[in-house]
Amino acid sequence: MRRLKLGKAFTLMESGPVVLVTTHDGKRGNIMTISWTMVMDFTPVFAITTGEWNYSFAALRKHRECVIxxxxxxxxxxVVGIGTCSGADTDKFARFKLTPLPARLVRPSLIKECLANIECKVIDIVTKHNIVVLQAVAAYIDSARKEQRTVHAVGDGTFIVDGRKIDRRKMMASKLPSGV
Incomplete structure (x- = not known):
């Protein structure tokens, strides 16, 4: 094995799906791109990493809800374009021609063009590490959508696209919650 610069170690683990997170500040909606996500367990609790550097963070902290x-x-x-401009001076729904759909339980919009949307409430913000813990309250999937491959950021400007799915559910049955 060859040594890897320690500063690049995160690129070995960052391959969770890139998501778009919508917020609403009371006046208008916004979208931010997030590649640092985590499933907390089999319950619908997730975490994202963001902070003051993202325009949407103030709305997320104040109103305590979003859509993933x-x-x-x-x-x-x-997705990359959304992540490289600021909602402070850009209507990202308009600029990137994305369709906001009303959510059922939160004010931020769903995004029609996305494969799935998860309405969430903020249940904790771990300020020291910029971790926002989210409880899902509703979820939707467009199973009729032709393209279903998600994208995973490596962290260096490159991405990995989902490939073949391998099924090991029978082997893992004793560890999976019922209905999964």
Missing amino acids: AIPTVDLLDK
């Missing part, structure tokens, strides 16, 4: 929208590979250029 899961885009697919055909939206990659929009």
